[in-house]
Amino acid sequence: xxxxxxxxxxxxxxxxxxxxxxxxxxxxxxxxxxxxxxxxxxxxxxxxxxxxxxxxxxxxxxxxxxxxxxxxxxxxxxxxxxxxxxxxxxxxxxxxxxxxxxxxxxxxxxxxxxxxxxxxxxxxxxxxxxxxxxxxxxxxxxxxxxxxxxxxxxxxxxxxxx
Numbered sequence: 821x822x823x824x825x826x827x828x829x830x831x832x833x834x835x836x837x838x839x840x841x842x843x844x845x846x847x848x849x850x851x852x853x854x855x856x857x858x859x860x861x862x863x864x865x866x867x868x869x870x871x872x873x874x875x876x877x878x879x880x881x882x883x884x885x886x887x888x889x890x891x892x893x894x895x896x897x898x899x900x901x902x903x904x905x906x907x908x909x910x911x912x913x914x915x916x917x918x919x920x921x922x923x924x925x926x927x928x929x930x931x932x933x934x935x936x937x938x939x940x941x942x943x944x945x946x947x948x949x950x951x952x953x954x955x956x957x958x959x960x961x962x963x964x965x966x967x968x969x970x971x972x973x974x975x976x977x978x979x980x981x982x
Contacts, residue, residue, distance in 0.1 A: 848877035858884045 851859065851869040861884040865872065872880075890898065905913070923931060941949060959967065 848872075848874035849881065854881070857888055861887055 851866060854862065858881060859866070862869070862880055865880060869877070887895065887898070908916070923934070926934070941952070944952070956964070
């Protein structure tokens with residue numbers, strides 16, 4: 821009987837300690853475990869790093885690695901985009917996040933088509949883009965749907981006036 825008690829105690833301790841250890845292992849890297857370059861980039865998070873959820877830590881580490889791999893020009897562009905993002909209203913940010921989620925759920929071919937159309941649009945002269953935006957705003961919702969359906973069957977939006 822006395823030999824059973826230590827065994828039961830050991831099993832009880834293991835059932836408590838193993839999940840606790842697994843939870844600690846899943847907590848993501850500790851601040852001191854990060855590479856010096858990564859800590860330098862993530863310095864604003866140093867004081868609260870251990871309180872961040874594991875998913876957030878991993879996301880920040882991935883972002884720091886991308887940042888470290890950027891050229892100075894790419895970093896400059898990223899800073900400008902971040903400043904623009906900070907100036908957006910919470911409602912606008914929410915709409916952008918929702919659109920991004922919808923975009924990410926699209927099939928790869930559809931995402932590719934949308935990105936190709938966006939690149940085409942961005943390559944147009946500013947005045948032509950402005951005219952097209954104005955024309956789009958004047959279309960009814962039904963006309964917009966028809967136009968979008970028509971475009972989805974094409975490889976590239978039609979070019980008029982050339």
